[in-house]
Amino acid sequence: MLPFSRFNRNIRTIRRYRTILGILIKYGFGQFVEQLNINYYLELGRKIVTLGTAPKEIERLGQPQRLRLALEELGPSFIKLGQLLSTRPDLVPREYIDELKKLQDRVPSVPQDKIRAAIEREFGYPVEEIFSEFDPEPIAAASIAQVHHGRLKDGTKVVFKIRRPGIVDVIETDLDILMGLAYLIEHHVPGGDLYDPVGLVREFRRTIHRELDFTREARTIERFAANFAGDETVHVPQIHWDYSGETVLTMEHIEGIKVSDLDRLRAEGYDLKVIASRGADLFLRQVLEFGLFHGDPHPGNIFILPENRVCMIDYGMVGHIGDELKRQIVDLLLAILQQDVDRIIDQLLYSGELTDESNIKALKRDLSEFIEDYYELPLQEIKVGKLLGDFVEILTHYRIRFPSDLMLLARALVAMEGLGRQLDPDFNMIGYLRPWLERLVKERLTPANLSRDFGRVAQSYLSLMRNLPTDIKEFINRVNRNKFKIDLEHRGLEKLITDLDKASNRISFSLLIAALIVGSSLIMQTDKGPLLFGFPILGFLGYSVAGILGLWLAIAILRSGRL
Structure with missing residues (x-):
């Protein structure tokens, strides 16, 4: 069984799980969702999502198109994930790459009052005290940030890149869910481990965290500027550090073609x-x-x-x-x-x-x-x-x-x-x-590079020779103390365990129903206890409970699609 620590099961996350899986089913990925067996791992008393079929107009689309539309509806985290996957032809087939390149990262702009509030939280002053001009209409609005024109107090034309308020909480929730789903894919989807979904989500987490922190982007731009300092054929935008922070990036306005x-x-x-x-x-x-x-x-x-x-x-x-x-x-x-x-x-x-x-x-x-x-x-x-x-x-x-x-x-x-x-x-x-x-x-x-490479190789061998006796001694000591362990991992058995659980539960229910029917039939042969129409009430009650349980079991079997 996968460790439950992989799954954040607070109310907000459970609701987001339902939304994500519901959208995947809407776009025709119900079989994939069923393979994940997510209800079992979240240990809920009821299914978090009910499998169904995609609408007819969606079923007519190809699978790559349906995946792109699903990612766009799932929001910024999944759009960014799709854009990352579009750069990985070693993992994703070409027809999916071509479709994922079409992912649209354009969303409605944030209202002006919220943008102003975000700037004031970053710098601690009203916008009018920081900038002489601030254009409330964005020149670009994406899922993580939007961009505005403006001027500093000295008249310098600048561009402001402002992070959307509340986007960090949304992305952190989605990252937790993606990591949980990645573990399920690796353990349940045939061949899923070949694509290292957990490693891919870790890479995505690192990438999107860097994108959320605008001070990192500012430092990156300054590294590019330092690399090309003195090169008259290249221009790198200037960063205005006094007006930049984690959520706001202020840089030179580029007037070019x-x-x-x-x-x-x-x-x-x-x-x-x-x-x-x-x-x-x-x-x-x-x-x-x-x-x-x-x-x-x-x-x-x-x-x-x-x-x-x-x-x-x-x-x-x-x-x-x-x-x-x-x-x-x-x-x-x-x-x-x-x-x-x-x-x-x-x-x-x-x-x-x-x-x-x-x-x-x-x-x-x-x-x-x-x-x-x-x-x-x-x-x-x-x-x-x-x-x-x-x-x-x-x-x-x-x-x-x-x-x-x-x-x-x-x-x-x-x-x-x-x-x-x-x-x-x-x-x-x-x-x-x-x-x-x-x-x-x-x-x-060149002699300098050859000597440097030789020094690195020599240092590596020297370190190996220095550590080897200690490592061998530690290995022998562990064997002598019976402390030498080999960790074995059974992969792919979780689905079997889950199916056996379901089968045993159904058998138990069936035995209980049979016992109620047999017991009620025996009671019906006696004249003891309260009577109804000349028959014992306990017998009627036993038949009723057996009927309800039998109907419940039949509905559960039919809903699972496995008779």
Whole structure:
């Protein structure tokens, strides 16, 4: 049985469980809800949700569409979860990815008085004492925050990003429920453990907590500004710290042209080829030089300033690439570009991403066919987005898992390539990527980097040798004291235990009903006790109770759908 600590069972959470499961059933996921067996784990005296069928108009939709509509109706936490899943082609089939990308994060704006109250709670002063102007009409309203124009007292034009009041409590409740559902999926849904739903919810919790705290986003923006300090081709919005906090982020108002507005860019004399080149350099520097990159570079988040300067906004979603992951990415991309199947396999084995279920011979065959498809193509005709998509599809088939930041990087790289090709039909991301990869490989071979790598390896072996005698001694002592334990976990038995519980309860009810009928029949053969129409009242009472219990049992069996 799963530990009950996994489930928050207060009244508000139970109501939210009913809402969530009811919406899932409404959109045709009743069988999935039944597999979770959630009534058993919440130990309620009655079902928290009754299974039914989806409306006819919903049944006609495909399952990916129904999932998207369900997530939108479930609210901000589930919309954000769907957006996270849309970045994980290693976990979610392509048809679901395409549909989840359509998730709408637009909701009605918060009334002006509540927004003003939120600002005053953050800073302790009325809005009029902080800003000379505050536009009550938001320029954007999403599920977590909304954005307004305004001016500081010194006349500086700014943009305010304000967290929606009460959103934290809503999201925390949903996160508790999602973690409980993740444990149920892992233990009850066939194959659910292969997708690590608990790990996915933990990742989602970390991501959304970062997004809720605007001081983190402000610090991230300042890191980007420090990384590109002195680069005249890039502009990063300035943060006004005196007017920013956990719930309010005040930043420079960017007056530029959206990168997707090609006609206006041409009309005002911008060089689209230069913009495409600078955008590619900007993104590749973020990834391969600094290890910190913008995770959502869609056209609405990129503005072009005078002199073809590139400015990215909205740093709520960023990815992090550590030195080890960067090394693996470089080696893997080089192996793909050099069409070296053995090196690709070696890299996957080294990184530990090749699972026991993977068939290496079949994987090698599919990778060889994948490389042959691109072998004859000139570099300018190779699309990095399609190449990465095909590569990920192969590895997903073999259940090879990826770090979440790597999947976010793949999506961002595809988006940047798409923008580059819109700006410049001759744009070729591989042309920008190859020199970076070659330079990073050469840098590894410098004496300084070689000595540093050797020092790390030596330190690791030294630590291993230092700890090994103690670990061996502790192991032997545990064996000698009979303290050596192996934890075994029976997985998938909870459903069997629950079904056995139900079956035994029904048998007990049936025996009780039979006993009442037999006892009442014996009483009917006597003339003792109060009589009704010449028969003992106790006999009538026994028949009545047996009839009620029998009807109750029959209804319960029919409602379960299992005769």
